[in-house]
Amino acid sequence: MDKLLIEGGRRLSGEVAMSGAKNAALPILCASLLTAEPVHFTNVPHLNDISTMLRLLGDMGVGVTMEGADGLVLNGGGLNNPVASYEMVKTMRASILVLGPLVARGGEARVSLPGGCAIGARPVDQHIKGLQAMGAEVTVEQGYVHAKAIRLKGARICTDMVTVTGTENLMMAACLAEGETIIENAAREPEVVDLANCLISMGARISGAGTDIIRIQGVDKLHGATHAIMPDRIETGTYLCAAAVTGGDIRLLKTSAAYLDTVVDKLLDAGCDITVERDAIRLVAPPRLKAVSLRTAPYPAFPTDMQAQFMAINCIADGVATIRETIFENRFMHVNELMRLGANIQIEGNNAIVRGIDRLEGAMVMATDLRASASLVIAGLVAEGETVIDRIYHLDRGYERIEEKLAKLGAAVRRMH
Ligand code: EPZ
Numbered sequence: 001m002d003k004l005l006i007e008g009g010r011r012l013s014g015e016v017a018m019s020g021a022k023n024a025a026l027p028i029l030c031a032s033l034l035t036a037e038p039v040h041f042t043n044v045p046h047l048n049d050i051s052t053m054l055r056l057l058g059d060m061g062v063g064v065t066m067e068g069a070d071g072l073v074l075n076g077g078g079l080n081n082p083v084a085s086y087e088m089v090k091t092m093r094a095s096i097l098v099l100g101p102l103v104a105r106g107g108e109a110r111v112s113l114p115g116g117c118a119i120g121a122r123p124v125d126q127h128i129k130g131l132q133a134m135g136a137e138v139t140v141e142q143g144y145v146h147a148k149a150i151r152l153k154g155a156r157i158c159t160d161m162v163t164v165t166g167t168e169n170l171m172m173a174a175c176l177a178e179g180e181t182i183i184e185n186a187a188r189e190p191e192v193v194d195l196a197n198c199l200i201s202m203g204a205r206i207s208g209a210g211t212d213i214i215r216i217q218g219v220d221k222l223h224g225a226t227h228a229i230m231p232d233r234i235e236t237g238t239y240l241c242a243a244a245v246t247g248g249d250i251r252l253l254k255t256s257a258a259y260l261d262t263v264v265d266k267l268l269d270a271g272c273d274i275t276v277e278r279d280a281i282r283l284v285a286p287p288r289l290k291a292v293s294l295r296t297a298p299y300p301a302f303p304t305d306m307q308a309q310f311m312a313i314n315c316i317a318d319g320v321a322t323i324r325e326t327i328f329e330n331r332f333m334h335v336n337e338l339m340r341l342g343a344n345i346q347i348e349g350n351n352a353i354v355r356g357i358d359r360l361e362g363a364m365v366m367a368t369d370l371r372a373s374a375s376l377v378i379a380g381l382v383a384e385g386e387t388v389i390d391r392i393y394h395l396d397r398g399y400e401r402i403e404e405k406l407a408k409l410g411a412a413v414r415r416m417h
Contacts, residue, residue, distance in 0.1 A: 314356060
């Protein structure tokens, strides 16, 4: 199992380019199932989750070919197997995103239930409820969701809670349904908007993406298109935190602060100086950060995917911060590992009270989930001495070439096989 070795204490400085957004690419690759024509994608990040999704789609008969450095062409014309096996789905819960497109395009899908993961139970009942509202016959047996429909019918759907992939699954299914579908209480995440833009370029008729009411007029078929994946706002926020905690001065390229308002606001409150350009963002950190409290919630509020990273920077900030996690029931797995580095954190229900201390001490720690791993990297960059992070396959799921990018910014980091 690979490990990451980090020698703390280096200021990050310089420039590095961000990659395409994992959480936009995953649903967008599934959109290729909705048409028999080739769809071209650019700015696709090279991540383990993306490779897993491409294997899954390939198993279904979708043609996958590389195109240039970060491009792909997916051809749904060969779709011949509407099954997502447990073997595939258990490694990546986002596989559930094939459910809606498969039922819409071929009238049938058998997708393994994703099961829980480190951060929570993460059920998919809203995905199922929405498809049933559109006329699909859905049964759950032997751990598989089996959905069938001659042709989905437009429906008015209001999800019980805001669900990002639930909104994405139902929006994709609605594209080929008969009539109009209205999704209320829809997720407003930028990745939902990026998917909608891709679907529209394929001939879908969608309005309201980015608001909590999305209207989709079903059409008979979609055609091929070309789509560039949006920049990864969570990768961007992660590197901003790494620079902030090391007193750094960095400029991130091929990205945008447009979807990071709440994260930028919190970094400004912490004492950072931030300059926003059209497709770049620069952060100059203060000698010591001020503690910042936060509460996660669906977009446009503070993103749960940045919670662990902010907990790391609060560990050595000046003051006490309260971090409240409202989306997932178990997204504090990084707390015990941060405490191994000397952090002073108390958990009270879904609140974590972080008392800033002067310095962290390097230690052996273990990654448990994607964003928890990122918080350990951030803490390791500023901890005195060496930090060794085990099980970094979690990191590789969502951060492209992280040790290369950090080393480019001056960090002393290397991967140990
Ligand atoms: C997406 O997960 C992201 N993944 C997650 O990013 C992100 O943390 C999450 O949205 C919240 O922003 C992708 O986009 C691939 P939800 P998703 O459905 O869609 C409950 C990362 O680190 N719920 O919005 O699975 C659920 O349990 C990952 O990149 C139901 O109860 O999250 C959770 O408490 C981690 N029933 C809440 O809703 C359902 O049918 C929000 O989940 C669906 C969701």
